[in-house]
Amino acid sequence: MKREFTIDCGPDFSFFHAAKSHGWYDLPPFKFDDDDASLSGAFIAERGVISFCVRGAGDKLKVTATGQTSEEVVTQVVKHVLRMEDDLTDFYTQTRSDGAMNWVTELNGGRLLRSPTVWEDLVKSICTTNCSWGLTRKMVGNLVEKLGSSGSDGIKAFPSPGEMASVSVDFYKDEIRAGYRSAYLFELADTVASGKLDPASWMHSNLPIADLKKEIKKIKGVGDYAAENLLKLLGRYDGLALDSWLRSQFYVRHNGGQKCSDKKIERHYSRYGAWRGLAIWCDMTEDWFK
DNA sequence: GCGTCCAGGTCTACC
């Protein structure tokens, strides 16, 4: 079943800047089509896999969805992945008064694309650790292709915890090419599938940021970077989620190309308080939108 | 084509 409808997004939302805010649009099931500036994706609903395609159209989004579910469910997922209901008022107040960051306010940036589920973001975060972006794409692509279920149009969704727990550690090594992460991914899938861990609960957790980070870091394969990256996707921006790319960008933009300590980077963004993780990301990706 | 080196983030053992 295919349906088309629109979602009001208002004049202060930029579909393009949300969809291409970071590399997630490049990881399946997401796909960004540059020719018609559309983002497509897929998710698992009650009665099977739903695929969707979103385009920006002024103060509306045009959505095409295939599969058996309601317009409301698809709308909810689209709003979730594009961060449409995130309140960035405080952040924009700060970027507006910061000459170098004013572009974020003017372009309505700062909405970091996320997956339909915390589970998917968690697994993808682990797949970004200790490897090139090319390998991340390969691992995530293999997960979707070899373990994901298809919708009526043949488009596959990211595999559920159950689907990922149904194969062996060797499958992750040989087929997914996850290397030493294989045991981590299998163990994580098994823990979530059996109900011992519920990543979705982190979305509305009342835990202080430090405690929530500790909780997330209990998962094998998740260290400071991966935990802070996931926290950003949960709407908690206290951590910088420093990786080699972010550090190298900072050195060039703010330290004359010379290496410096992480503490210096942290001091640079400390004025943004609880928004510092979003501030560094916007600052380092400004060139993407020029 | 083959072998070697390197980058990447986290875990574990050790101090």
Place this chain on the structure above:
DNA sequence: GGTAGACCTGGACGC
């Protein structure tokens, strides 16, 4: 708490 080495893959490079 801090540090060193191992983990594994793919790309770059030299031969």
